[in-house]
Every structure is written in C-alpha cells, then in structure tokens.
Amino acid sequence: MDKVLIRQLSIETVIGIYEWEKQIHQTLLVDLDMAWDNSAAAAADNYQHALCYETVSKCLTQLITEKPIELIETVAEMIAQCVQTEFNVPWVKVVVMKPGAIPHAASVGVEIERGRL
Numbered sequence: 644m645d646k647v648l649i650r651q652l653s654i655e656t657v658i659g660i661y662e663w664e665k666q667i668h669q670t671l672l673v674d675l676d677m678a679w680d681n682s683a684a685a686a687a688d689n690y691q692h693a694l695c696y697e698t699v700s701k702c703l704t705q706l707i708t709e710k711p712i713e714l715i716e717t718v719a720e721m722i723a724q725c726v727q728t729e730f731n732v733p734w735v736k737v738v739v740m741k742p743g744a745i746p747h748a749a750s751v752g753v754e755i756e757r758g759r760l
C-alpha cells in the first residue's frame with residue numbers, strides 16, 4: 644500500500660479540559676499516514692496526481708486552530724474526517740500527541756484509524 648506521510652506537524656492551539664488550559668496555547672504534534680496511490684504522480688512526475696502534504700498540513704492547522712477544543716480525541720476525529728472528505732483519502736491513521744500535558748511523561752496521545760483500503 645502506498646502512503647503519503649506527515650510527521651510531527653506542530654499545531655499551536657487552545658486545547659484542554661481545564662479552565663486554565665482555555666486561557667493559553669499549547670502545542671500538539673500530529674502524525675498522519677494517508678493511503679494514496681503514488682504511482683500516477685511518480686510515472687508522470689506530475690504534482691496534479693499527488694496528494695499534497697503541504698496543502699493537507701495547512702488545511703489541518705487552520706481547522707484545528709479555528710476554535711477551542713477540549714479533547715485530543717476530538718482533534719484526531721476532526722483530522723481523520725477532513726482528510727477523508729476533503730482530500731478523498733480512503734484510509735488514514737492519525738496520531739495526536741500532547742507533549743508536556745503530564746509532568747512526568749514525555750508525551751501523551753491518541754491514535755485512530757479510519758476508512759478502508
């Protein structure tokens with residue numbers, strides 16, 4: 644299976660369940676695995692056939708920073724839904740990490756897979 648990958652996309656946004664978290668920006672790190680047939684783009688060396696990781700990254704950053712969100716689970720679902728509907732990706736794996744959320748953990752996060760191959 645071909646994929647287009649995004650690693651450690653850093654998104655600064657208002658995220659969290661506590662009142663103090665609603666007053667600050669925190670960083671989320673997002674990893675995306677997106678099923679995509681890369682052969683057509685490669686054969687023609689043509690961007691038109693490619694799933695543009697730049698466009699996806701900008702779109703997701705805008706989506707997630709639009710309004711405050713409480714749970715990183717919600718962030719993961721929003722990302723998966725956007726990638727599937729806006730970019731016609733048939734299957735996606737989304738990892739959302741929230742570094743610094745827990746004092747004695749390097750990071751915490753969630754992982755979801757949506758769609759079919």
Ligand SMILES: Nc1nc2c(c(=O)[nH]1)N=C([C@H](O)[C@@H](O)CO)CN2
Binds near residue numbers: 658660661713714741
């Ligand atoms: N499964 C989750 N647990 C928790 C979340 C979350 O988004 N998903 N969020 C918090 C707080 O916002 C936390 O990040 C503050 O340190 C707690 N648990």
